[in-house]
Amino acid sequence: GSRFYFLTGIGARLELALLNADLLPVHREVRLSVRDRIDHVVGRIGIECKVAGDPDSVRRQMERYADHDRIEALVLVTTRSRHAELQGYVLSARGRAVPVAVVYLGGQAL
Numbered sequence: 001g002s003r004f005y006f007l008t009g010i011g012a013r014l015e016l017a018l019l020n021a022d023l024l025p026v027h028r029e030v031r032l033s034v035r036d037r038i039d040h041v042v043g044r045i046g047i048e049c050k051v052a053g054d055p056d057s058v059r060r061q062m063e064r065y066a067d068h069d070r071i072e073a074l075v076l077v078t079t080r081s082r083h084a085e086l087q088g089y090v091l092s093a094r095g096r097a098v099p100v101a102v103v104y105l106g107g108q109a110l
Helices: 002-021 055-066 081-086
Strands: 026-031 037-042 045-050 073-078 088-091 097-104
Touching: 045 055, 055 073, 055 081, 055 088, 055 097, 073 081, 081 097
Parallel strands: 045 073, 073 097
Antiparallel strands: 026 037, 037 045, 088 097
8 A cells, every 4th residue: 555655666766876875876776585585785785665564574574684794884765663673783584684774764765
């Protein structure tokens, strides 16, 4: 429904902003494993867009992403203020600490 289109809108606007920055190649919908597909990868930074989900389930998703050597840092772009608690680091199942930056959009799309 509408959540999918809203997420697509955030992802599309984010991708456009990253492309306009002209820093590094932007890769969309990157398959990290059979289970894990992250919204964007720029260099070795994984970027995930969220408009829903409780912080615990989003943290578990970030921890799975942190398990992949391709990812050295994570950025969570979100419309949910509760996701701000994820700022800092996540620890992967292998014990790998990966920094997480949270970008709160305040309920607004990019």
